[in-house]
Amino acid sequence: MRLLGKTMLTEPCQAEQRQVVIIGPGAMGCLYAALLNRSRSVDVSLLDYHPQRAAQIQQQGVVVEAAEETYTVPVYCSADPGDFLVADLLIVFTKAYDTEAAIRRATPLVGSDTGVLTLQNGLGNYQILQQHVPKEQVLAGTTASGATLLGPGHIRQAGVAEIVLGSPVGNTELAHEVAEILQSASQTVKINDDVDAVLWRKALINCAINPLTALTRRRNGELLEITALRELMAQVAREVYAVASAAGINLGRYSPVEAVEQVCRATATNQSSMLQDILAGRQTEIEYLNGAVAEIAGQYDTAAPLCECLAALVQGINC
Ligand code: PAF
Numbered sequence: 001m002r003l004l005g006k007t008m009l010t011e012p013c014q015a016e017q018r019q020v021v022i023i024g025p026g027a028m029g030c031l032y033a034a035l036l037n038r039s040r041s042v043d044v045s046l047l048d049y050h051p052q053r054a055a056q057i058q059q060q061g062v063v064v065e066a067a068e069e070t071y072t073v074p075v076y077c078s079a080d081p082g083d084f085l086v087a088d089l090l091i092v093f094t095k096a097y098d099t100e101a102a103i104r105r106a107t108p109l110v111g112s113d114t115g116v117l118t119l120q121n122g123l124g125n126y127q128i129l130q131q132h133v134p135k136e137q138v139l140a141g142t143t144a145s146g147a148t149l150l151g152p153g154h155i156r157q158a159g160v161a162e163i164v165l166g167s168p169v170g171n172t173e174l175a176h177e178v179a180e181i182l183q184s185a186s187q188t189v190k191i192n193d194d195v196d197a198v199l200w201r202k203a204l205i206n207c208a209i210n211p212l213t214a215l216t217r218r219r220n221g222e223l224l225e226i227t228a229l230r231e232l233m234a235q236v237a238r239e240v241y242a243v244a245s246a247a248g249i250n251l252g253r254y255s256p257v258e259a260v261e262q263v264c265r266a267t268a269t270n271q272s273s274m275l276q277d278i279l280a281g282r283q284t285e286i287e288y289l290n291g292a293v294a295e296i297a298g299q300y301d302t303a304a305p306l307c308e309c310l311a312a313l314v315q316g317i318n319c
Contacts (some may be wrong), residue, residue: 012028017043018181021087021109023102024048024094025057025077027147027273028119030155032091034062034073039185044307046077047106048085049098054079057153065150066157071090077153081195089181096122096288103132110137113177117165121145121273122288123203123296124194140195141165142202144263146270149280158270162188166195189315197251200244201259204251207289208237208260210274213315214284221268224261233260236290236306243293243307246269246300278317286314 013243020036022029025046037044046062050061050143057077064071078084087109094102099120110116110133117139118125126140142165161191167175172193179189192198212233223229237256244251277284290307297304 001307017041018084018088018179018184019043020089020185021093021106022046022082022093023106024092024098025053025062025153026093026095027149027155027276028091028143028145029091029126030057030062030149030153031145031147031157031160032119033075034064034071034155035160035187036185037062037073037075038071041186041302042181043183044075044185045084046075047081047109048077048104049101049105051079053121053152053242060153063154064157076154081105084109087114089178090114090116090119092116092118092125094120094181095236095283096120096285097283098127099125099128100132103129105282107132107271110152112114112137115139115174117141117178119165120165121202121206123292124288125197130168136167136171137174138169139165139167139171139289140199141192142198144202146267148271148276158267162190164285164297165192166192166193166198166199168195174198178319180209194250194253194293195250200249201254203239203250203265203289203293204244204256205260206272207235207240207273207293207307208256208284209264210272210284211290211314212236213272214278214314215310217278218267219275220264220270220272224264224268230261232306233264234312239304239306240293242299243300243302246302248298257296274314281318283318284314286310292316 054077061072063073131137143163144161149157182189234257237260241256291311294304294308
């Protein structure tokens with residue numbers, strides 16, 4: 001498989017290289033485009049919706065400021081889905097509110113063997129993908145990697161962590177194939193068959209940390225230093241855990257408060273993605289995090305008043 005635009009603009013790719021297309025050149029999309037392309041074992045491109053930004057990234061590559069070095073990785077980037085042929089793997093890294101539009105635009109890249117993997121924040125993303133792609137081709141997962149977007153195609157890398165993924169409909173064969181593609185590009189990947197539990201554990205972390213950092217404009221680690229915020233964060237974590245249980249999601253032997261506090265410590269100097277969104281005047285993913293939890297709580301005759309309140313407050317910031 002070959003990218004039409006790419007074969008015209010750069011060296012032809014090796015025929016045996018798997019084609020990975022990342023949708024969404026935000027901080028995480030750029031981070032993984034750079035990490036995977038740098039391994040040289042897969043051929044990674046970026047699909048954007050913004051022609052000017054795509055042209056800039058195509059010209060400059062992805063610039064990564066890591067702890068020890070700043071490096072640039074050439075990455076083919078286009079806003080025209082017609083520039084791409086069918087991909088082996090599509091990774092959706094758009095904001096959750098763009099999932100529907102993104103997968104509609106990417107339809108020409110999806111063949112009968114294409115795996116479509118969401119690694120986005122939030123709840124409900126894989127269900128949207130399943131409305132546009134056969135369910136057995138959709139995978140979902142999480143990563144605790146972090147990056148900050150400094151400009152178009154320009155990021156600061158905060159840390160690279162493992163990817164956990166699985167098939168919501170039990171297509172373990174595809175999960176293994178996709179894990180193998182990512183592992184061949186030097187990524188640590190675990191397969192977990194209970195993908196809903198994986199997504200809820202990540203959503204719990206995001207629901208507890210992100211709105212508090214966005215509302216107070218504090219870095220993740222500061223939430224542990226201020227007693228009132230630490231206690232509120234713990235209460236939100238317990239609330240999300242209770243809603244997950246009511247919804248039949250088995251989070252297993254897991255302490256929600258310890259999990260959230262551990263992430264705060266590990267990412268102490270990070271600005272959460274929601275704080276980055278607020279500071280940049282962008283829409284946040286609150287409706288797919290605390291908003292979604294509050295909505296799901298209602299479906300199971302329970303309530304999530306803290307999530308509902310935080311969702312309203314964050315929605316009020318940029319209106
Ligand atoms: O959304 C984010 O910023 C991240 O998922 C996390 C884990 C909260 C770290 O900043």
